[in-house]
Amino acid sequence: RSSRVRQPKMSENGLMSRAKVLTIDTMNPTVKKVEYAVRGPIVQRAVELERELSEGMKKPFVEVIRANIGDAHAMGQQPITFFRQVLALCSYPELLNDSTFPEDAKSRAHRILQSCGGNSMGSYSASQGIDSVRQDVARYIERRDGGVSCDPDDIYLTTGASDGIVTMLKLLMCGEGAARTGVMISIPQYPLYSAALAELGAVQINYYLNEENCWSLDITELQRALDEARLHCNPRALCIINPGNPTGQVQSRECIEDVIRFAAKERLFLMADEVYQDNVYADGCQFHSFKKVLFEMGPEYSNTVELASFHSTSKCYMGECGFRGGYMEIINMDDDVKAQLTKLVSVRLCPPVPGQALMDLVVNPPQPGEPSYDNFIKERTATLSVLAEKAKLTEQVLNTVQGISCNPVQGAMYSFPRITIPKKAIEEALQPDMFYCMKMLEETGICLVPGSGFGQKEGTYHFRMTILPPTDKLQILLNKVKEFHQKFTQQYS
Amino acid sequence: RSSRVRQPKMSENGLMSRAKVLTIDTMNPTVKKVEYAVRGPIVQRAVELERELSEGMKKPFVEVIRANIGDAHAMGQQPITFFRQVLALCSYPELLNDSTFPEDAKSRAHRILQSCGGNSMGSYSASQGIDSVRQDVARYIERRDGGVSCDPDDIYLTTGASDGIVTMLKLLMCGEGAARTGVMISIPQYPLYSAALAELGAVQINYYLNEENCWSLDITELQRALDEARLHCNPRALCIINPGNPTGQVQSRECIEDVIRFAAKERLFLMADEVYQDNVYADGCQFHSFKKVLFEMGPEYSNTVELASFHSTSKCYMGECGFRGGYMEIINMDDDVKAQLTKLVSVRLCPPVPGQALMDLVVNPPQPGEPSYDNFIKERTATLSVLAEKAKLTEQVLNTVQGISCNPVQGAMYSFPRITIPKKAIEEALQPDMFYCMKMLEETGICLVPGSGFGQKEGTYHFRMTILPPTDKLQILLNKVKEFHQKFTQQYS
Ligand SMILES: Cc1ncc(COP(=O)(O)O)c(C=O)c1O
Ligand SMILES: Cc1ncc(COP(=O)(O)O)c(C=O)c1O
Secondary structure (H helix, E strand, C coil), X not given: CCCCCCCCEECCCCCEECCCCCCCCCCCHHHHCCCCHHHCHHHHHHHHHHHHHHCCCCCCCCCCEECCCCCCHHXXXXXXXXXXXXXXXXXXXXXXXXXXXXXXXXXXXXXXXXXXXXXXXXXXXXXCCCHHHHHHHHHHHHHHCCCCCCCHHHEEEEEHHHHHHHHHHHHHCCCCHXXXXXXXXXXXXXXXXXXHHHHHCCEEEEEEXXXXXXXXXXXHHHHHHHHHHHCCCEEEEEEEECCCCCCCCCCCHHHHHHHHHHHHHHCCEEEEECCCCCCECCCCCCCCCHHHHHHHCCHHHHCCCCEEEEEECCCCCCCCXXXXXXXXXXXXXXXXXXXXXXXXXXXXXXXXXXXXXXXXXXXXXXXXXXXXXXXXXHHHHHHHHHHHHHHHHHXXXXXXCCCEXXXXXXXXXXXXXXXXXXXXXXXXXXXXXXHHHHHHHHHHCEECEEHHHCCCCXXXXXXXXXXXXXXXXXXXXHHHHHHHHHHHXXXXX | CCCCCCCCEECCCCCEECCCCCCXXXXXXXXXXXXXXXXXXXXXXXXXXXXHHHCCCCCCCCCCEECCCCCCHHHCCCCCHHHHHHHHHHHCHHHHHCCCXXXXXXXXHHHHHHCCHHHCCCCCCCCCCCHHHHHHHHHHHHHHCXXXXXXXXXXXXXXXXXXXXXXXXXXXXXXXXXXXXXXXXXXXXXXXXXXXXHHHCCEEXXXXXXXXXXXXXXXXXXHHHHHHHHCCCEEEEEEEECCCCCCCCCCXXXXXXXXXHHHHHHCCEEEEECCCCCCECCCCCCCCCHHHHHHHCCHHHHCCCCEEEEEECCCCCCXXXXXXXXXXXXXXXXXXXXXXXXXXXXXXXXXXXXXXXXXXXXXXXXXXXXXXXXXXXXXXXXXXXXXXXXXXXXXXXXXXXCCEECCCCCECCEECCEECCCHHHHHHCCCXXXXXXXXXXXXXXXXXXXXXXXXXXXXXXXXXXXXXXXXXXXXXXXXXXXXXXXXXXXXXX
């Protein structure tokens, strides 16, 4: 069967074959506009290469190393024992009689199961998420934010942060033509944002992070982007990723204050993507939540600025991506809109309950004095300090390469170095950074994502590389990147 | 904070409060049109009543019985032991050393973990789902359909069936005004369909099931609905739920053939919602998958008719709703469109891995000779025969009530009886069936969903009741419904 059949035609058996109902020309046009580089052509080629290797085909490398996606466990990071014990207990409550499980794991499992219909993770939960989990999330936020109060009613559990982000963007869509909703996103950005905006038919308003100043966010640039956008759409929301993906910067408190003031002045709904809130490595850097800063700026702001912030089980020290756990907190949302949000999420019934359980453990981990506390702290600290070490190593090695320059990886899980691509290569390739990354993959087995997948200033080139491979492998990988870059530069000079 | 603030005004502290960015007037208008009765006002009131009861408030009942949603575990149905053992092993692989777990559970867990990045359910899977799970799904479909071949590439794992259904509908959206996509859905329907169509801005084309003939589907009615719709939109898809929710009918093979012929003739994309494929109770009824019938109708149909069919871990004998597992199979989809579908699902990264693992167990349960086989069969048989018993009981008791008439519950998990509401009540109420169900809830604690939430012929009234409460409780519930109906009828006559 050909994919290009548009007209009825004779098929092999002599029957008329009908034109397809759903073709590339008659499918949803906004879906066609969606792009998602983190799983794009480079990654598809990496999958093919893995297959070819496994079939015994000869390659200049023995394995594909995936440094394209922030998937910690896939890179060998171990899960937190306590979390998995509780999940096993919740999955198979017979184990509550097993004396080898610690008591605090059992009591957590017991509490979670008691909040599930029929004491089973197999029941649908409330659409907004299990009550007791939302309560635990609220208490976590209060502790994190130095006592700023949090109402469990403002918490929505989600299917990963992705789900929450798309849902919030969806609510904001309104208007046509010059009144179409515009949403400000950083460039470089995490491509979920551009993909969701394309699918929703919104206007993507780019503001550029300042690479020369460690990917900082400048208010003048926000203003420039907004003013230009106002000429042709209705800008309604401002998205911030902090710590940043793909750029790894951690925002200062002052910068967050400025952003909040800007959002208030310009009447923008703030969306703060804080999935890397525990991934801060650089000396002098600290995570400040938008919620906390907003409330510390006083009632003029805390009573008015609309904010949604997002968290996830996928990142930080736990890296539990596959469970699709997450939450969003909604501040100052109009009550009628909130009712609509609650209704909207009910259509999909509920987020996965194991992911909700995991989110509960993340916000309510073992406490001092509980049997699992010491081991939990040990595991968490070990994971985070290895990540900090790898962040530094990545920056250091990359900066030794002529033609690669890399800002400090202050947080998150990625470096986004700038690469100099020789003129000849630029002339030869349609997309020079894609060309570079594809060549790197074919020659070294290293799978990176070209900067164009995240957005970059015209005429600059980057790649995104995760810092997640085990330290020894990361060292090898970085050396290979170095060699490749040197060879590539020579070849095209 | 008031939800109706549209203009800046002085707040208590004398500061200007800003008008909200996101208000009911400026939010996404299609979201406002979404309705989802299964979790609507009756259910919200049920939650309140539960709280009031727990706070010691006096009510004419001691507990709220939720017969509003197909949530088996919440109603006390027990999970399949084998499934939960494997999930516990996958969650906490240390347990693979525990001699109390059966060997077949361990080998299943081992196989699932081997297909996960880093051997962890905490890794993102491929966006389309784990390869080995898709292979197992394909083999399951081949066995189920008497050998009709199935390509794992046509399988997409999903976050519950809901996710797959919405994704397929989304792909089909195209055109404006009189060229807007129309989608045919049965009335009564499962309200996910109407909700998704409202949100996507599609035209909902209603075809009515024939209540007088056991909720059968008549092709003449399909034709009528289609012909009328063609005057004002572009009908592109036909959705069928079999076994039916809320109506409980099981379609005959002939009917399915007719539907397929109709879809071929009229060039409609078929969507077959088969989440209740194991829930068939009535003598003489049997589940026939659309895929199987399509392929048995010969190449004229099997090479051309585009079909998506949906399955889920939420229903059947397993009832594992909270895990949000599911799959869809895509037949005869244009290759370019399929590539777009694969890209689209990659934006959300992947379905929850525990749900994928569970789906794998559902399609690859213990085999004869394996240690868990006997117990698995015992548990599955027990659950399904209790459901069959409750289906019969529900029909029988409801049909003893004057003013209630109930078609046989041939399959699925619901009865959808027609109720006679006295004229006086109809005149008094805005929505007579909502009025009836709300009164029932307040007086008896029984939570049902009014027929209007699913759609019903003008001037007829129904409610949907699940057959899931434990048999003794169901008996009590049915008697209470009976009493209530008699009292209600008397009161308004
Ligand atoms: C900045 C950012 N936001 C959101 C997500 C989505 O994460 P998830 O949906 O797994 O929670 C990611 C994943 O990489 C991310 O980097
Ligand atoms: C007919 C039908 N389709 C789909 C679903 C969605 O199920 P899930 O998303 O839990 O798989 C349901 C749930 O009740 C249903 O009844």
